[in-house]
Amino acid sequence: MAITIEAPRLVKAAPLLKAQNVSKTYGHVQAVKNVSSEVFPGEVLGIVGESGSGKSTFLRMLNLEETPDSGSYTLDLPEVDGNLFDLDRFARRMLCAKRIGIVYQNPHLGLLMKHSSSGNVAERLLVAGERRFSVLREKAQEALEASEFPVDRLDAPPIELSGGMQQRVQLAKAIALEPALLLLDEPTTGLDVSVQALVLDTLKRLQQERKITMVIVSHDLGVIRTLADRVMVMRRGEVVEAGLADQIFQDPQHAYTQQLVHAKL
Amino acid sequence: MSLSTLTKDWEPMSYGFLDPSAKREIRRKMLKAVAVPGCQMPYASREVPMARGWGTGGLQVSLTLINPETTVKVIDQGADDSVNAASIRRFLARVSGAPTTLDTLDADLIQSRHRIPEEKLREDQVLVLQVPNPEPLRPVQPNMSIARQMHADADYGRMWLQLYEQIVRSGRVMQGASYPSMVNGRHVMTPSPIPRWDVPKLHMAKHLTILSAGREKRIHAVPPFTRVEPLVFDDVPYKVEEHGDLTCVRSGAKGFFMNEIPQGDGSSTYEISDSEFGVKSIKQTEGTDTIFGETWYKNGEMS
Numbered sequence: 129m130a131i132t133i134e135a136p137r138l139v140k141a142a143p144l145l146k147a148q149n150v151s152k153t154y155g156h157v158q159a160v161k162n163v164s165s166e167v168f169p170g171e172v173l174g175i176v177g178e179s180g181s182g183k184s185t186f187l188r189m190l191n192l193e194e195t196p197d198s199g200s201y202t203l204d205l206p207e208v209d210g211n212l213f214d215l216d217r218f219a220r221r222m223l224c225a226k227r228i229g230i231v232y233q234n235p236h237l238g239l240l241m242k243h244s245s246s247g248n249v250a251e252r253l254l255v256a257g258e259r260r261f262s263v264l265r266e267k268a269q270e271a272l273e274a275s276e277f278p279v280d281r282l283d284a285p286p287i288e289l290s291g292g293m294q295q296r297v298q299l300a301k302a303i304a305l306e307p308a309l310l311l312l313d314e315p316t317t318g319l320d321v322s323v324q325a326l327v328l329d330t331l332k333r334l335q336q337e338r339k340i341t342m343v344i345v346s347h348d349l350g351v352i353r354t355l356a357d358r359v360m361v362m363r364r365g366e367v368v369e370a371g372l373a374d375q376i377f378q379d380p381q382h383a384y385t386q387q388l389v390h391a392k393l
Numbered sequence: 394m395s396l397s398t399l400t401k402d403w404e405p406m407s408y409g410f411l412d413p414s415a416k417r418e419i420r421r422k423m424l425k426a427v428a429v430p431g432c433q434m435p436y437a438s439r440e441v442p443m444a445r446g447w448g449t450g451g452l453q454v455s456l457t458l459i460n461p462e463t464t465v466k467v468i469d470q471g472a473d474d475s476v477n478a479a480s481i482r483r484f485l486a487r488v489s490g491a492p493t494t495l496d497t498l499d500a501d502l503i504q505s506r507h508r509i510p511e512e513k514l515r516e517d518q519v520l521v522l523q524v525p526n527p528e529p530l531r532p533v534q535p536n537m538s539i540a541r542q543m544h545a546d547a548d549y550g551r552m553w554l555q556l557y558e559q560i561v562r563s564g565r566v567m568q569g570a571s572y573p574s575m576v577n578g579r580h581v582m583t584p585s586p587i588p589r590w591d592v593p594k595l596h597m598a599k600h601l602t603i604l605s606a607g608r609e610k611r612i613h614a615v616p617p618f619t620r621v622e623p624l625v626f627d628d629v630p631y632k633v634e635e636h637g638d639l640t641c642v643r644s645g646a647k648g649f650f651m652n653e654i655p656q657g658d659g660s661s662t663y664e665i666s667d668s669e670f671g672v673k674s675i676k677q678t679e680g681t682d683t684i685f686g687e688t689w690y691k692n693g694e695m696s
Contacts, residue, residue: 218546240554247558254550254557261560261626283561 150199174356229302233314235294426614431576449607451523466500471666512686514600637693644674648693
């Protein structure tokens with residue numbers, strides 16, 4: 129009996145995200161130095177590193193919020209091609225609204241705190257051009273349910289919600305339009321351990337159900353270990369080591385990575 | 394040759410109160426505003442003998458447009474006889490020698506706060522609206538630099554978020570005045586705090602509307618025959634105030650925008666908000682000959 133072995137999903141596909149030689153300085157500080165990375169469809173890339181290692185800056189550039197000094201960034205999507213850093217303001221915003229979702233560490237950055245939670249999710253759809261109230265309402269509810277947000281608090285403003293709930297609203301907003309790429313910037317930092325576990329559960333489930341491509345930034349190795357397929361370790365703006373998650377955690381090569389792994393264990 | 398032969402004689406005041414350079418600037422800004430309907434044009438709002446926020450923007454536009462043959466009407470919240478309207482009207486007449494009127498049909502220039510007359514305006518009439526806050530994006534984007542970018546990009550999604558919030562909280566759109574409206578399919582403007590009832594009157598109107606905010610130093614305009622569409626969801630239609638079946642206690646007229654007059658027993662009676670139109674209606678019931686213009690609303694429905 130012939131056994132056919134499917135090649136892993138990652139091997140077959142072309143990378144969805146390709147960033148090459150991205151550099152950014154703030155005054156004298158080199159925040160990101162020649163970082164290159166590829167993310168394949170359905171894959172989760174984890175970026176770890178200490179505070180100030182440039183991981184969040186890199187993520188913000190992937191979200192087109194900041195322009196690097198040099199480097200290129202492409203997404204394998206039908207509607208865009210070429211270096212995304214060269215897009216104008218309007219094209220950037222439309223692309224971000226329709227194809228890239230982001231969850232920030234600080235919910236104040238991603239949410240309108242005094243508007244209703246469902247309104248926050250609906251905003252995403254409005255920017256993308258949806259103008260039917262019933263559809264907005266329905267889709268907002270769907271997205272909030274998918275991120276395990278309690279339905280009876282649908283219209284409560286995020287300012288009245290707990291930290292974990294606020295992150296769920298951000299997540300719902302990010303996935304409302306089924307983005308091609310989901311960026312997570314320390315999504316669980318600042319939450320207590322049990323809530324952290326619940327939010328991670330949700331993320332894990334969403335990832336498995338929807339095969340969303342994710343880039344997750346965290347200083348917490350536990351979070352990365354739970355979610356990421358592949359890991360990139362950053363220090364002082366540079367990538368010191370990259371590889372499969374198990375490989376990095378079981379057999380760290382670089383001295384800094386070794387330190388990091390041992391500090392955790 | 395001496396300096397005095399080259400210069401004009403000293404006068405205590407220039408015609409129409411504002412000096413010629415100020416008028417020229419406002420004229421230019423009005424032309425720009427007409428050229429780009431609904432787009433806010435900044436201008437150097439001058440001092441006029443009135444406090445900012447009392448209609449200085451409208452007053453400067455009126456002073457610029459006025460000449461001795463312009464018949465002026467001034468409305469404040471529908472009424473010609475409120476203190477603010479009366480004093481602006483008197484001031485305009487005093488500095489320009491222009492005749493004044495209360496009748497919408499006789500007026501060439503109508504300066505108004507918060508209402509558009511019930512009788513249709515004609516091609517030869519100009520409506521000047523006083524605007525307290527010209528920026529429709531302010532409630533959703535407090536940063537004015539970003540708001541300007543949003544106008545430039547026609548990025549108005551968040552305006553609908555405001556409506557969404559109102560429907561979610563209250564079951565209907567609560568925006569009572571300053572209803573944000575799309576002008577000429579491009580710029581969202583605030584039509585000054587006129588009630589929802591009056592917004593459809595601007596759509597494809599024959600007259601020129603100039604909206605001016607003195608404190609905020611912005612002019613925008615709705616040229617004749619320009620589309621003015623209130624922002625709505627595709628499945629939640631625009632609704633004007635339910636005044637269509639209210640009856641005016643003083644004239645018995647029905648189907649116009651009303652002022653509510655609370656009574657001692659907790660009930661309310663109503664009178665027509667457009668005071669001169671109300672006077673005409675009373676005259677008619679008393680049997681005096683009165684000439685009515687065509688009204689925008691007929692039997693409480695926009696025609």
